Amino acid sequence: MIRAAIVGASGYTSLETIKWLLRHPHVRITYLASRKAEQPISTLFPELSGRCELPIRAFDPAAIAAEADVAFLCLPHVASMEHAPQLLAAGVRVIDLSADYRLTDPTVYEHWYKHKHSDMPNLAQAVYGLPELFADQIKQAKFVSNPGCYPTAAALGLIPLLANGMADPTDLIISAASGISGAGRTPKQEHHYPERNENFEAYAIGTHRHTPEIEQTVSRVLGSSVKVLFVPHLIPVDRGILETIFLPARPGFTQAQAEAAFTAYYAGQPFVRIRTKQLPAIKYVANTNYIDIAVKLAGNRWVVSVAIDNMVKGASGQAIQNMNLMFGRPMTEGLL
């Protein structure tokens, strides 16, 4: 039995992680840490009544090390790099769901997140937890940095055509859209129900922090530097991401070949579904760890459509997939 702690227990990724872990046959949640301590988690999340009545406790690395084998950090960025070193030093394996350890170059991190990175040693050893690409490293890791939601869909949608030479690694455009849980649990004017409902809009055109993360992953796999133009939008739904990716098509390839390239690239990956009969839709992946992908040839562009649930494959589900790899469990355990 894997004993799991959750640090930063009061946000949406915490709730989602708890829900999935409760169903995992080889995990027991033992420790919930948050500044909102001294109350049962079910007070914060009434949906957990009767399912998880653990108390929220203060963050205590030694106690966590005594009671848990792995800690999921469901913290905002900056907070994660304050907590992770203590847990790692205490011998706990850590899966960090924040952005703090995703960008390997601290100057890039500082540029996009407006904060100096304070934990170089662990940044150097953090493994980027995208299991479809880096399973071997994850299996050996003590410390996994869980990818961002948009970057998970973007990287997995971009790479096969680029890696197979079917698309040019230039002028890559990603038009993405996310449900509102992606914006977190803290109330804001712009996410007040009557502002967000019956609305749809683009935001952060070309300036979203997930841009360098996408570029880093694609560049790493291709072995050469790649740039993307990333434009996110907000959909009035609770959960789900859909990305429509435009890649310059190299001449001479058919759509069937592109589909075959995707199928081959993700052969044996239990959570990747290459769709040829219908296009991906948020409805088909909501509340699952699947990533659905389709590719269409349209003039001289490949259009790749990718859907995930931002809370599952884009956050907590992927974190558990990483945990399974780190602890030698079947990758799908607790996630079907």
Place this chain on the structure above:
Amino acid sequence: MIRAAIVGASGYTSLETIKWLLRHPHVRITYLASRKAEQPISTLFPELSGRCELPIRAFDPAAIAAEADVAFLCLPHVASMEHAPQLLAAGVRVIDLSADYRLTDPTVYEHWYKHKHSDMPNLAQAVYGLPELFADQIKQAKFVSNPGCYPTAAALGLIPLLANGMADPTDLIISAASGISGAGRTPKQEHHYPERNENFEAYAIGTHRHTPEIEQTVSRVLGSSVKVLFVPHLIPVDRGILETIFLPARPGFTQAQAEAAFTAYYAGQPFVRIRTKQLPAIKYVANTNYIDIAVKLAGNRWVVSVAIDNMVKGASGQAIQNMNLMFGRPMTEGLL
């Protein structure tokens, strides 16, 4: 041309009032007052760009009196009773959309709103602005207290059967539901999009502040004290109220007679639609000043279904209807 001021310009009822007044052929908006002064209103509400570019100004009763014939107070309760006396003293006619002057008995106000009433003189002369019931008084009024959203639907739904002796004035039950704009524009955890979306719940069972207002109006029309049990719910929509009202049926009356009683009671009322072919629905009244009513006999209960748009007939539209009456304009002007 009626010159109109809006005080408390940054909330939803202000926005709604502005939108309707811009379409009113005999009104010109001249003054917008708010603590968020020194910016155009279209900065606060980008939907008003090109439609209304007036600056928001500080609250100045003398300036308002010089520039406006009527002021709409779109303020929260307590704030209204601080502003209304100054405007009335300066000679401006006032339509107050807050709850401050709705309850004629200041001890009832204090009990429900936990605040001592600070403006007895104007409380005594305020006219309750429900045009379908009190048009004669409204026509003479300098100061109108605009009804609450739930109470508008409840009172108009309850009274005809009671006034015609078709229902007992006991054990009156109102199961009501409102869209989220009714909760105002200030962001709150409970109205954060992912909390409210795909949700539905009751709140304030038997303790909602609109209860005494409903009781006061019905009691006043009937000439005897009436109590109601009022239970509101929250619907994940932007706007609209639907109330399902249960009244004990006195024996011997048919549904057709009840429908006729409603039709007769509201004869000549341009905004009341008695529905006999289909039940009221929020969709049919959204963005209009109509109130749709149907009545069904079910066992020994009348069930009255009432729909309004909480932002229009339940707030700004009704306020303009009152303004039309106060200024001798046709009641429907600018509201169709």
Place this chain on the structure above:
Amino acid sequence: MIRAAIVGASGYTSLETIKWLLRHPHVRITYLASRKAEQPISTLFPELSGRCELPIRAFDPAAIAAEADVAFLCLPHVASMEHAPQLLAAGVRVIDLSADYRLTDPTVYEHWYKHKHSDMPNLAQAVYGLPELFADQIKQAKFVSNPGCYPTAAALGLIPLLANGMADPTDLIISAASGISGAGRTPKQEHHYPERNENFEAYAIGTHRHTPEIEQTVSRVLGSSVKVLFVPHLIPVDRGILETIFLPARPGFTQAQAEAAFTAYYAGQPFVRIRTKQLPAIKYVANTNYIDIAVKLAGNRWVVSVAIDNMVKGASGQAIQNMNLMFGRPMTEGLL
């Protein structure tokens, strides 16, 4: 391992049953029957790709008997009473999710469903599958009639106060609201997205077919005939039911006593949560088999608020709960 068949595989309750059974550690789905045969179920429901690729087959009672221990009938009414006898005769245990066997009196069935009942023998032996009330019978049953969604919430919300003499069994009023999946998967004008979205309305006031089912269950438990007034509404959400129930309060009881009565009545029931700190909300029960209940004293009425997921506790989850009981499995297996 329990081998399960699903008959009528193309509707929402089928999809929901399949999803839950796929997670059940002691069930294997072996047979999917529908008139839409000759295609994999994942063609009909793309969300099942990679999770369940069974082919849809024609309805063949002998083949089902050879391959399955239990059949879930996810059929509309009338269709169920055509299929159930054949399966029962072939020795398969049956859980019927339709309305065909819920009403024990065939004249009541005929009155409300406008159809003569064609299967008296099995009607006589069908066990009404509300586990919180009738677990002993369900454990022995070969044939279970799964309750309606509204009746599940209504009966469990009504009974404790009545059974404890805290409420009068007269003038019982249920104001209920359901998400749109409750209306089934067949497209209709009234459930076309732009008609239903941003809408809310009552329907079938006092005439909904679930009325006699609620009355039957409550009457059976109390041992005397009880009538209810049931008014449903439609909420623009995918799933969930919230019912607000009004019962005449007998004098002398406190709210705390009523809460204690509920707690005692459902002691040991793993899926019933009596809420005293917050009111039930659809969000807290969505995608779970829980039923959340709160009670408030308001004047001379008890107001009971009940929430379930209409697709889970109101349909497929409850069917699996029944299956667990019929096969001697833990009641919560596969449902947490």
Place this chain on the structure above:
Amino acid sequence: MIRAAIVGASGYTSLETIKWLLRHPHVRITYLASRKAEQPISTLFPELSGRCELPIRAFDPAAIAAEADVAFLCLPHVASMEHAPQLLAAGVRVIDLSADYRLTDPTVYEHWYKHKHSDMPNLAQAVYGLPELFADQIKQAKFVSNPGCYPTAAALGLIPLLANGMADPTDLIISAASGISGAGRTPKQEHHYPERNENFEAYAIGTHRHTPEIEQTVSRVLGSSVKVLFVPHLIPVDRGILETIFLPARPGFTQAQAEAAFTAYYAGQPFVRIRTKQLPAIKYVANTNYIDIAVKLAGNRWVVSVAIDNMVKGASGQAIQNMNLMFGRPMTEGLL
């Protein structure tokens, strides 16, 4: 007073046109034609009760010519080219909201709509009714073809940068999203509420029929043939379109220059709002005839964000804007 007929009265564009015309101070609706004749329009659209009680009548060109100055054709394609010639021959001015007369080349029409064009004479004289581009022609027109919803937003978003030489007319990519009213009023499985709600997906990638219409308008204004890649998506909202358009930026231009180009291009256009402080959002244009546009420079791409209400600027509002031009009325009359 302009007397207006609406042909094809039972769809969403008809309802929207009626609502706006009822507010137009110089229009009287005189004739409603549909195959669903012999009932008042308010039976079909209960929201029109008390606002428009005209009967629906059979299509009779002579009667329409006797009673109306202009007819709005709210018909599906193919049906329009069967009705328009009769009305034009009878001397009625016609504004066609269908796609039948938008594409000037009948072979292009046949290719995309899989139907031979049957009305060459009127196709040759139809004026494409995009007022911001072709007002002079519209003013003289007896017959206007009202643009599609997506093409309105796309053309107005694309042209200024291309016309000013700031963008290359190659590799133009439009990622668009529409509310569900755009799919019409006929119920379909894919637009059944529980399928569409909480969902988001791309469709018709590179194959949507609005593609050639966009290309035709842009090519006509630029004077050279332009191709676009158009990918639409479906948003779970009632109304609204947001398009995110990617154009290759020619070097040397700043974002401020691009904004100035937009402002200059649409100088004097009352319904175009160039946004520099916030991005367009559906919420800001819903229920208005405005088109909101913003431009951002991102790497070597211009990203243009455009929002309209698909039912207003994308259909009925634009039709009335055209009517105003055709009849010498102020372009904004009845539309503010």
